[in-house]
Amino acid sequence: MNLSIVEDSHSLFLNHKFQNVSKNGKMLDFDDTYIPEEIDELGLLKNKIINYLNNGEYERDIEKVVKLAMKHIVTTYKEVNNPAVVLDIDETALSNAQLHLENNFNVTYEKLIEWRYSQKAVAIKPVLELYKICKSMGIKVFFVTGRKKVDKDITISNLKKEGFDNFDGIFFRDPELSVGESKVKARKEIVGMGYTIIANIGDQLSDLLGGYSLKGFKLPNPLYYVSFNKK
Numbered sequence: 001m002n003l004s005i006v007e008d009s010h011s012l013f014l015n016h017k018f019q020n021v022s023k024n025g026k027m028l029d030f031d032d033t034y035i036p037e038e039i040d041e042l043g044l045l046k047n048k049i050i051n052y053l054n055n056g057e058y059e060r061d062i063e064k065v066v067k068l069a070m071k072h073i074v075t076t077y078k079e080v081n082n083p084a085v086v087l088d089i090d091e092t093a094l095s096n097a098q099l100h101l102e103n104n105f106n107v108t109y110e111k112l113i114e115w116r117y118s119q120k121a122v123a124i125k126p127v128l129e130l131y132k133i134c135k136s137m138g139i140k141v142f143f144v145t146g147r148k149k150v151d152k153d154i155t156i157s158n159l160k161k162e163g164f165d166n167f168d169g170i171f172f173r174d175p176e177l178s179v180g181e182s183k184v185k186a187r188k189e190i191v192g193m194g195y196t197i198i199a200n201i202g203d204q205l206s207d208l209l210g211g212y213s214l215k216g217f218k219l220p221n222p223l224y225y226v227s228f229n230k231k
């Protein structure tokens with residue numbers, strides 16, 4: 001068989017999809033009336049994500065969002081009483097990307113716990129910088145996480161190890177509530193303590209929806225999705 005594969009122009013980049021398979025210029029024996037456009041198969045998607053994480057694009061996207069958040073914080077904090085900022089932890093303050101890469105994106109619960117206990121999650125630099133600037137400006141910073149209280153010590157230890165060392169409070173998941181509801185409840189508590197949450201930063205919409213902050217900022221997360229209603 002001497003097949004030549006004619007790739008369509010936009011998929012040359014992926015070196016994968018093909019429009020027509022021809023033999024000596026003639027179509028092969030299949031119906032080409034409608035050939036569905038292929039979506040990326042899993043290996044390609046994984047490669048795209050790996051590239052996104054490793055080629056600097058991921059960090060640049062984070063930087064862009066953090067810059068917007070910082071601009072908002074600087075212009076707002078003097079206008080409110082007791083300004084505070086809320087940060088999510090995973091894929092916001094700390095990166096677990098290495099865990100997902102090491103496990104070829106198949107992270108079991110056991111692997112996740114082992115990773116958390118090893119405290120190998122690293123600071124997401126632009127967020128750490130924002131954290132330090134906020135602290136130096138006298139703005140309180142609270143962490144609101146979907147992690148459960150059983151992981152309290154290792155979580156605090158990992159945060160401190162990575163430079164988030166003098167935060168003003170941390171709220172873990174309420175086991176009775178969904179991730180989203182639990183985070184809304186935590187922000188409500190912070191507001192109840194007399195603070196104005198001027199910015200809330202997270203990598204999931206479930207970090208941001210539900211109010212009790214002046215503005216939310218959404219970071220990218222190519223690794224996983226956490227719905228508001230996740231129990």
Ligand SMILES: [Mg+2]
Nearest residue numbers: 088090091203
């Ligand atoms: Mg997160």
